[in-house]
């Protein structure tokens with residue numbers, strides 16, 4: 069490494085949106101694959117789902133009680149209760165065998181299939197039963213609205229209804245609908261493989277005891293968690309000391325096996341910021357190497373053999389913000405998640421005074437709260453980029469524009485959902 073090389077740190081700062089636009093141009097949606105529904109949670113659907121049949125698929129009782137004809141009970145009152153002959157008992161899962169005629173009822177359970185001729189279910193608590201000679205009767209002392217406690221065929225979902233769309237992430241509700249529609253297997257976008265390489269001669273493995281001047285590698289597990297949150301698959305490449313040749317050689321070995329390669333550390337102006345050298349080495353095409361924002365200003369992106377290389381800052385807070393602004397949306401685009409937007413913003417009131425003066429736009433780790441029907445966003449603590457503690461509990465980033473003075477509590481700010 070030549071520390072006197074004058075161009076080594078020549079940088080042109082882009083606005084975050086411009087850097088995002090450049091980066092996302094290099095992202096192509098990934099192909100899809102079939103997975104069992106049991107493994108589909110968190111995956112992104114690659115097919116539209118239309119209801120193959122109505123739901124419920126039969127007229128279904130919503131109560132334990134008696135299937136009746138409402139017209140038989142029009143005159144029922146406490147003074148003049150009406151008795152009906154019980155002709156059958158219908159558990160859930162068993163189709164009725166007898167139609168209900170005038171003066172008849174069938175005992176039915178919640179989820180049971182209504183017999184022909186019946187149109188209404190009277191709940192058990194509104195009835196009394198008795199044995200008369202050869203048969204049982206049910207007595208009801210109130211009229212009931214026709215259709216009550218009956219879910220008609222297709223009342224929730226009509227056949228052919230568009231239920232889910234390609235690009236939708238599969239969560240609890242989606243899983244329920246897919247199962248109800250018989251999708252034992254679903255087509256989902258392949259999970260992006262995201263490799264993580266940590267650079268830094270100061271880094272220890274997690275299990276190693278502290279030693280002078282050393283810290284444990286906390287960025288790799290943080291990034292792995294963020295990658296999983298995005299529905300992608302982390303590939304841990306381990307850590308390298310500040311040695312550009314070693315870093316480049318691991319990158320060369322691994323770039324073919326992943327969709328994006330992330331590095332952390334070594335991108336600023338220090339003597340041992342070796343990613344700067346790697347990113348200037350043959351075959352690497354730089355997309356940008358400085359962003360007009362804090363933290364994460366040295367976040368750098370490049371391509372190598374058609375793959376994206378994103379060099380995040382080593383400072384944990386800056387690494388976290390860089391991931392959310394650039395990598396998370398890139399992964400959403402790879403997964404064809406719809407609608408594709410870089411990130412989602414909302415307006416909220418600032419939860420405490422923000423005193424710092426900024427030359428750059430700032431993204432502050434913060435937490436969203438609802439107070440008296442209003443949305444507030446409060447910094448999780450000090451926003452220094454070296455801090456990890458303020459990543460905990462952050463669910464948004466408050467965007468603070470370049471300012472000559474600070475902002476007062478209550479000021480309406482833009483925040484980005486994480």
Ligand SMILES: Nc1nc2c(c(=O)[nH]1)N[C@H]1C(S)=C(S)[C@@H](COP(=O)(O)OP(=O)(O)OC[C@H]3O[C@@H](n4cnc5c(N)ncnc54)[C@H](O)[C@@H]3O)O[C@H]1N2
Pocket residue numbers: 266267268270271283284285286287288332333334335336337338341363364365366380381382383384386453454
């Ligand atoms: N003279 C200047 N110095 C610095 C500037 C600058 O503009 N001029 N920028 C500062 C800013 S802003 C940031 S952010 C950092 C960026 O640093 P690097 O991305 O080069 O990262 P490192 O130097 O390798 O490390 C910075 C910091 O983070 C710790 N680190 C690194 N990797 C990990 C890891 N895997 N787990 C936990 N912590 C990690 C490292 O030990 C350092 O403390 O540069 C400023 N300097």
Ligand code: MOO
Pocket residue numbers: 361362363364365366381383386453454
């Ligand atoms: O820009 Mo540094 O990345 O402030 O944290």
Ligand SMILES: [Mg+2]
Pocket residue numbers: 333334335336337338341382
């Ligand atoms: Mg550095």
